[in-house]
Amino acid sequence: MIAITASVVTLGCRLNQADSALICDRLRRCGFQIVDEDYEESPNLIIVNSCTVTATAARKTRQLLTSIRHRHPYAYIILTGCAADVDEDMKENSDCDILLPRAEKKNLESILERRFNIQHHEHKPSETGDESIFKEDAFAYYPFKSRANLKVQEGCNSFCSYCIVPYARGRERSRDPEEVMADFRQLLDAGFHEIVITGVNVCNYKCGKLDLIGLLEKLLAVEGDFRLRLGSTEPGEILPRLVDLMASTKRICDFLHLPLQAGTNEILKAMGRKYTREEYRDMVGYARSKMPYLHVGSDLIVGFPGETPELFEESCEFVKSMHFANLHVFPFSPRKGTKAEKLPGRISVDEMVRRVEATKPIKAACAAKFAKSLIGTEQSVLFERTLANNGYEGWSSNYVKVRTRSPKSILREIHTVRINAGNEENILSGKLVN
Numbered sequence: 001m002i003a004i005t006a007s008v009v010t011l012g013c014r015l016n017q018a019d020s021a022l023i024c025d026r027l028r029r030c031g032f033q034i035v036d037e038d039y040e041e042s043p044n045l046i047i048v049n050s051c052t053v054t055a056t057a058a059r060k061t062r063q064l065l066t067s068i069r070h071r072h073p074y075a076y077i078i079l080t081g082c083a084a085d086v087d088e089d090m091k092e093n094s095d096c097d098i099l100l101p102r103a104e105k106k107n108l109e110s111i112l113e114r115r116f117n118i119q120h121h122e123h124k125p126s127e128t129g130d131e132s133i134f135k136e137d138a139f140a141y142y143p144f145k146s147r148a149n150l151k152v153q154e155g156c157n158s159f160c161s162y163c164i165v166p167y168a169r170g171r172e173r174s175r176d177p178e179e180v181m182a183d184f185r186q187l188l189d190a191g192f193h194e195i196v197i198t199g200v201n202v203c204n205y206k207c208g209k210l211d212l213i214g215l216l217e218k219l220l221a222v223e224g225d226f227r228l229r230l231g232s233t234e235p236g237e238i239l240p241r242l243v244d245l246m247a248s249t250k251r252i253c254d255f256l257h258l259p260l261q262a263g264t265n266e267i268l269k270a271m272g273r274k275y276t277r278e279e280y281r282d283m284v285g286y287a288r289s290k291m292p293y294l295h296v297g298s299d300l301i302v303g304f305p306g307e308t309p310e311l312f313e314e315s316c317e318f319v320k321s322m323h324f325a326n327l328h329v330f331p332f333s334p335r336k337g338t339k340a341e342k343l344p345g346r347i348s349v350d351e352m353v354r355r356v357e358a359t360k361p362i363k364a365a366c367a368a369k370f371a372k373s374l375i376g377t378e379q380s381v382l383f384e385r386t387l388a389n390n391g392y393e394g395w396s397s398n399y400v401k402v403r404t405r406s407p408k409s410i411l412r413e414i415h416t417v418r419i420n421a422g423n424e425e426n427i428l429s430g431k432l433v434n
């Protein structure tokens with residue numbers, strides 16, 4: 001029998017990648033063979049899991065759809081993800097055959113059954129009897145990856161004034177813990193050694209009395225050679241307890257991505273962020289006091305309405321003082337329906353470009369400083385790629401690329417490396433310990 005092939009193309013954040021892995025599992029259960037989009041023959045079905053977090057992301061979704069339609073004129077194309085929910089013009093987009101907003105995702109199997117004449121497979125998500133708890137009725141399936149995302153949380157109640165996420169993904173919900181544990185175990189059985197705990201903000205995981213700390217403890221109690229990485233955390237109350245747990249075990253990576261978004265209290269307030277920069281600095285300070293080689297990454301939005309050149313300079317100074325290991329800088333993008341869309345004091349496009357450029361040296365200097373600080377230390381590395389001459393490359397617990405040599409294969413294994421050098425691309429190298 002000739003297999004019906006399907007490909008899932010993902011744009012945007014880690015949570016979208018996690019959603020795509022769940023879609024892959026549902027397709028696999030329906031009998032599809034999952035292939036890369038550039039497979040030798042056009043896939044029969046292509047699902048585009050879209051992003052619309054900024055106007056640029058929405059434009060990329062449209063461009064991608066057009067290019068996929070051009071390259072695979074006979075494929076059946078489904079558009080799902082955030083753009084399918086909030087971008088009205090997608091309804092008219094002739095490059096996709098069908099739009100699948102979040103509320104209709106449960107109908108995917110019925111749509112495929114009609115189109116491809118596959119066997120009926122019932123999908124029953126979210127039957128927990130509690131709106132704040134959800135079930136996926138699917139497990140993460142990653143046919144081509146060495147690191148897996150485990151979805152535990154969805155949605156957001158914060159309504160930061162610039163952000164479209166609460167409109168696209170809805171209110172906060174947490175995944176049923178039994179389903180989380182079952183998905184986790186099957187990922188370990190599939191051979192994954194690093195599992196990234198993923199959601200919009202995993203810090204807000206809550207299922208009855210079980211919060212993120214309780215969930216992590218349950219995961220850590222499972223036997224196996226694995227480490228956990230926290231994918232998406234927001235500054236908040238749980239952080240000190242989370243840091244204490246992280247510092248007490250080697251099985252949670254020394255990695256925190258804590259979006260700052262602005263380095264002045266005026267703009268943080270206008271953004272609706274729920275902390276001052278001083279509180280943010282204290283949170284990071286506490287975390288670093290417990291984990292000296294912690295990777296603290298962050299996001300920064302430049303050119304938010306009302307950000308004068310002086311406020312921008314002040315923001316940059318604060319960012320410099322934080323010594324982030326990594327910094328993502330985004331120009332402000334007005335999203336339709338958000339509060340910030342109507343705020344006065346818009347910054348011109350030219351000035352926005354200038355500000356993004358001005359942050360690049362800060363970002364580069366901080367990343368280089370962090371990588372250099374690891375020379376002379378021992379770091380735990382998951383090797384994900386082979387190089388020439390018995391070389392291996394992977395990511396350290398604190399998310400820096402590390403290379404080493406080994407006469408026997410260490411691919412997809414976690415090993416300790418004594419770091420002895422770094423290059424101008426912040427790639428570290430060293431010797432295996434033992």
Ligand code: SF4
Nearest residue numbers: 156158159160163165
């Ligand atoms: S916390 Fe704010 S920025 Fe983050 S997803 Fe929620 S609304 Fe958006």
